[in-house]
Structures are given as structure tokens and as C-alpha cells.
Amino acid sequence: MSRTRTxxxxxxxxxxxxxxxxxxxxAMPGDVGAAAVPCTVDYKVQNQWSTGFTASxxxxxxxxxxxxxxxxWSYAGNQRVTSAWNAKVTxxxxxxxxxxxxxxxxxxxxxxxxxxxxxxxxxxxxxxxxFTLDGVTCNVDDGSGGPxxxxxxxxxPSGKADNPYAGAKGYVNPEWSAKAAAEPGGSRIANxxxxxxxxxxxxxxxxxxxxxLRDHLDEALRQKGTGELYIQLVIYNLPGRDCSALASNGExxxxxxxxxxxxxxxxIAAILADxxxxxxxxxxxxxxxxxxNLVTNVTPRPTATPNCDVMKAxxxxxxxxxxxxxxxxDIPNVxxxxxxxxHGWLGWDDNxxxxxxxxxxxxxxxxxxxxxxxxxxxxxxxxxALKEDHFKIxxxxxxxxxxxxxxxxxxxxxxxxxxxxxxxxxxVSIGFDSKIGMLIDTSRNGWGGTARPTGPGALTNxxxxxxxxxxxxxxxxxxxxxxxxAGLGERPRANxxxxxDAYVWMKPPGESDGSSKEIPNNEGKGFDRMCDPTxxxxxxxxxxxxxxxxxxxxSGHWFSAQFQQLMRNAYPPLS
Ligand code: BGC
Numbered sequence: 001m002s003r004t005r006t007x008x009x010x011x012x013x014x015x016x017x018x019x020x021x022x023x024x025x026x027a028m029p030g031d032v033g034a035a036a037v038p039c040t041v042d043y044k045v046q047n048q049w050s051t052g053f054t055a056s057x058x059x060x061x062x063x064x065x066x067x068x069x070x071x072x073w074s075y076a077g078n079q080r081v082t083s084a085w086n087a088k089v090t091x092x093x094x095x096x097x098x099x100x101x102x103x104x105x106x107x108x109x110x111x112x113x114x115x116x117x118x119x120x121x122x123x124x125x126x127x128x129x130x131f132t133l134d135g136v137t138c139n140v141d142d143g144s145g146g147p148x149x150x151x152x153x154x155x156x157p158s159g160k161a162d163n164p165y166a167g168a169k170g171y172v173n174p175e176w177s178a179k180a181a182a183e184p185g186g187s188r189i190a191n192x193x194x195x196x197x198x199x200x201x202x203x204x205x206x207x208x209x210x211x212x213l214r215d216h217l218d219e220a221l222r223q224k225g226t227g228e229l230y231i232q233l234v235i236y237n238l239p240g241r242d243c244s245a246l247a248s249n250g251e252x253x254x255x256x257x258x259x260x261x262x263x264x265x266x267x268i269a270a271i272l273a274d275x276x277x278x279x280x281x282x283x284x285x286x287x288x289x290x291x292x293n294l295v296t297n298v299t300p301r302p303t304a305t306p307n308c309d310v311m312k313a314x315x316x317x318x319x320x321x322x323x324x325x326x327x328x329x330d331i332p333n334v335x336x337x338x339x340x341x342x343h344g345w346l347g348w349d350d351n352x353x354x355x356x357x358x359x360x361x362x363x364x365x366x367x368x369x370x371x372x373x374x375x376x377x378x379x380x381x382x383x384x385a386l387k388e389d390h391f392k393i394x395x396x397x398x399x400x401x402x403x404x405x406x407x408x409x410x411x412x413x414x415x416x417x418x419x420x421x422x423x424x425x426x427x428v429s430i431g432f433d434s435k436i437g438m439l440i441d442t443s444r445n446g447w448g449g450t451a452r453p454t455g456p457g458a459l460t461n462x463x464x465x466x467x468x469x470x471x472x473x474x475x476x477x478x479x480x481x482x483x484x485x486a487g488l489g490e491r492p493r494a495n496x497x498x499x500x501d502a503y504v505w506m507k508p509p510g511e512s513d514g515s516s517k518e519i520p521n522n523e524g525k526g527f528d529r530m531c532d533p534t535x536x537x538x539x540x541x542x543x544x545x546x547x548x549x550x551x552x553x554x555s556g557h558w559f560s561a562q563f564q565q566l567m568r569n570a571y572p573p574l575s
Contacts, residue, residue: 038063039138041071041131046116046370047434052082053125054431056370057098058114059107059133066107066134070099073128079121085431086364087115114369116431160374163437164281164335165494165502168228171196171220175211176508179558183510185567188574193492194443195285195506197234199556200251200523201263204271213268217277230281234380234506235324237264238287239316243307244297244540246526247481247514247555248289254307257316261323269327272334282334285439285506286324288380290317291362292341295354302539318358322365329372337439338363340376340427342384343419344477347411356426363432370432376423377439381507383474383483384416385447386440386490390456390469393418397462405462407470407477409542415472416440417497424499437501442489443509447471448571449487471571478541481513481531482549482562487569510563516552525554 042058059071071087075094087098104113131138170193181190196216198204206212211219213233220231240254252260272282294317297308311317321338328334338359340346346355363373393414395402403410413419420438428434457468473485490496490503507513514531529535530546537543552559567574 037139038136039133041073041133041138043073043127043131045125045127046431047428048125051122052118052120053079054116054118054429056114056116056431057087058112058369059138060112061107061109061133063109063136065109065111066105068100068105069107069113069134070097071131071133071138072097073131075128076126077121077124079119079125081117081119084115084117085360086113087117089115089117114364114371116364116370118431159332160335161281162435163494163501164230164283164374165504168230168281168494169193169223170492171216171223171229171231173216173508174219176510180510180563183560183563183567185574186563189488189491189509189567192505193230193232194508195232195234195504197236197508197556198264198268199234199236201237204264204267213271217271217274217280217282220280221277224280228281230283232283232285232504232506233268234288235265235268235284235286235328236288238290238320240307240311240314241524242289243311244289244293244303244305245480245514245528245530247528247531249524249526251524254310254314254316257314257319260316260320265320265324265327269331272328273331278333280333282331283337283439284324284328284334285337285377285380286328286339287317287321288339288377288506289341290339291321291358292346292351292355293317295358296345296351297540318362318365321362322368325363325368325372326366329368335374336372337375337377338373339380340378340420340423340438342379342382343411343413343416344382344384346423347413347419349412352412352423353426356423356430359427360430360432373432373436375437375439375501376420376427377441377504377506378420378423379416379445380441381444381513382441382480383445383447383472383486384419384477385445385470385472386415386442386503387417388415388470388472390453390471391466395465397459397465400462402462402466405466407463407466409477411477416445417500421497421499438499439502439504439506440500441506442492442503443505443507444483444486444489444566445472446487446489446566446569446571447473447485448573449485449569451485451569452571475547476537476541476544479530479544479547481528481546482516482552482559483547484533484549484565485547485569486566487571488566488574489571491572509566510558510560512552512555512557512559512562514548514552515554516548516550519554521554523554523556525556 040060044056047054081089081091089098176194177190180186204213239252239256241250242248293308294312297303298312325336329336424438458464492504494502514528516532518527531548533548533550535546
């Protein structure tokens, strides 16, 4: 709470100023006079455009416990609330009332509750001056500006960096680095930052004598020296993990949500909150390839799987993600990024909006709020090309749109960058913070080498045009396992494009996506035929060949042939 002004009376706050975001912040514990405040209301405009805005409101009750609540305010301008979530909001003239939903009426002493809404306005969108909770005045914005007033930038109440990657070096995982360096030519990339996957409970203390979480964080402190350093962790152990595939099934059964919370997330959160690590920027990417399955791979879709139907029905993906976001998001130097699939999965209209809504549902479950979310990651462990230069979604050939080509097949996006930027806009429009940033995993989406097209395809028809020009050489966009022909993509770096916090190598190059045949193991990993080069496909890749490399070990294990291919086909090429 770096920017709350203290006053002798009730209380602090700032006016909405000059830009899209602003905060009305009541006194917090520690402020002069705070003890007298029966309640505080933190009203934040999260995103604002010329005719509308979204806001997030957090109420803290300092009085007696309540089992129902109602907050009121009045607008000085012509704001109208048009829709709301996590509260029933009504408006009469300028007066707004927000009352609890059936599921969030409990407000203990010292407890907080958050809700959000979208509204319209014209002219200025000033933050209301006064709020009441059940008729009692909470906090007053005196509108005087002053410190924290119109000339200051919007506050960052969490104290987190806007982009944790900016101005920081990345943690090099010594275990991955050693494997990379042991490969012929591998020293060219062995000093790149890659994700540390906490893919089972035992990974917290270290598997088979390997490094545990504290070992990585201690090593990160050593690598950090006096500058800034980010370390990337992958939170990956949901109950019923990988419901649409088998290659990365995990240790927890579909119902083991309590074990996920108490034996996985809680211990991780306890370690990350250790003050020893407070100066590290800890990036946590949350549960790869989970939530979108609840949209795309459930009944009545032809792509439904029984396991995804089970996970949709029991809600344990949303609960697990919400719980992780809430616990980890509370730690001041932890930055949560939720997995948001990739364009070859969610780029169709039927999948795009509903998946964004699903992320919102998860991010407002189990105590999480949208402020626990720093951004989203796309293309993790996937192969979608970053930018297709030789065709655009708006191109037509003989009057036929490229969207009608077999490759694009009505998708709205041709590549990962355009998808990531559009998904970001969508997420902001439904209430995520306007400052969220995207990460794009470029560990295996380079598509260089001799097969890389150097110009557009022939204009015979849309298929020759798209297929002749596309960098992504997969047989089908839905193929995802150890793809033949793929190369390393862009090297990790911060702020590469608008809205993108960084290109990252979250899935470490050289680690298998799944075994090409059944291999017994004690990790819960199954055999998914999408990793078998002889497989002829299923509805999720429109019954095409899998395009997978042969002789792959189980997912996560070192796969030298894949590593060598990724280096050979790197784009930009390795020098
Ligand atoms: C595997 C994990 C592994 C990760 C990184 C996932 O597909 O299931 O066990 O840690 O990839 O290689």
C-alpha cells in the first residue's frame, strides 16, 4: 500500500486522474486514524475506453461479522453499471447498490470481498467520493489531489513490477543447462533461461536427489548478484491433469483437490513467501493446458473426452487454479500467469470468448481475484509459429478468404503473436487488469531450416497460397507432440511487442512431449498416440497423421534427437 495518504480524519484516497486507471483507497491498517474506520472500500477503475470502463471493488469489514452485505455509492457523473460479477448491482439515477450473491455473503471481521462490473460513461469517469457498507460510511475521497493526486502515475498497490522480465536477467536452471551443454553444439543455448517444472509433489523437495524448489531459489539468489533476476516456475499438478491427452497425466486423481491444496500449493507458497527470497522476481505459470479443455473437449463437442467431462462436472480445475492464484498471488514478489492455450486451439470464435470467460471464472474462485493475475502465457510446449509473414487472415485468393483454407479452417488467427494480443484485449474487456502482459513460449516454434518458405505460396487457390507460404510445417495445426521439422524460436527476451511481457522458453528444449510407444513409469504418464508417428489421428487433429518424431521417451525426459533437431531448425538460426 505504497501510496495511501494518511490523514487525521477519514481518509485517504486519490481521484481518478488523467488516464485509464485510478484507485480510491481507504485507510489501511497502520494509517493514522485507521482504527476508527468501520470498513474500507477500494474502488479501482481497471480499464477504460472512450465510452466504457471496468472496475474492481474490494470491501474490507472492520466491524462485526456479517452474513449479508450491501455497499452503496453515488456517481457525480453519468456512469451506468451495465453488468456485474460476484455481486448483484442495481442502479437508480446516480445511486448504485451492490449486494452480495448467495455464495459470498459471509464477511467476517477483518475479512474482504471483491466484486467487479462493467459500466458506460461519457465525459469524465471520476471515482465516487463516498461509500457505505450497510449504511455506515466507509471512506471518503476528499478529491483534493495532493500527494497521490493528478500528476502522479497510477498506484501499484501490490508493489509488483509492471513487467517482471524488464530489466532483469533470467534464471538458468543448472540441471537443464548441464544436459543442453552435454549435447554437441548445445553450449550455444545452454545459458538460456528455461522454466522449472514443479510437475509433482516430490519435485518440491527434488526428485531422485535432484534440485528441489529451495535449491533453485538459493541458486537464483546466487545468480542474481546485485541486479534483478526473474525465475520461472511452472505450477503443474492439477487433479485429473491433461484430461484430453494421456502423455502428461499426473499423480493426482480427478477428486484429489484437497491433496493438491495442502500437499502441493501450500508448501510451495510457504517456500516462496520466505523473506530470504523476497528480492527475486518469481514468475509462476499456472497449470498448462487445463482450463481450455473444459470448453473445447467436453460434451457435446465431437472432441469431448470422458476425463474432461469428469473435470468439468467436478470443477476441480477451476478450484485448483483459483486456489493457486490466490495463495501465490498474495506473495508480493510472485507474478502469476495463467495458461491461455494457443491459436491452434482457442483461435476459433466458439472457443475464444468462452475460454476467456473460463479464465475469469477460475480467477474469481477460491478467494482469487483478477488482481492475483499478472498475465497469461500462450503456446507453452507448442509449435504455433510466432508470425506468419506470407499470408494474413484478411487475404483472399480468387475471392476466397484464407480462413477457408484447409490449414486455417475458419480460425481467426494465423499466428501466435496476433492471437496473444487479441486474447489480451479480450481478457481486459471482461475485467482483467488493463496492465496484464502476455508471455509467448518460443521454445519450439521457430520453423527454420531448409524447408522454411521464402515467399508466399502460389495463387492457384487458397490452399496452395497458404500451404506454400506458411512457416509452420505441421501436417495439421492440432498436432502437438514432438513435431518433426520444428526448431527453436525467438530467444527469450523482454518487451518484444506491444502487450507481450516476454518471449520465454517455458518448456525446456530437449524435454520430450510424450513417448512414442507405451513405456511403463511411476510418474502417472500415459501413452498418447499423438506421440506415435504411425498414428492416423482423431477428431482433435481432424484425423491426420501425428507428425511426431519416433523413439521418444516419456514426457519430461531428455530426448536428444528432438534437441538436435530444434537447434538445426532454429529460427532465428543459431550462430
Ligand atoms: C511433462 C512434465 C515435464 C514438462 C517439462 C510435461 O509435458 O508432463 O513432467 O516436467 O513437460 O518437460
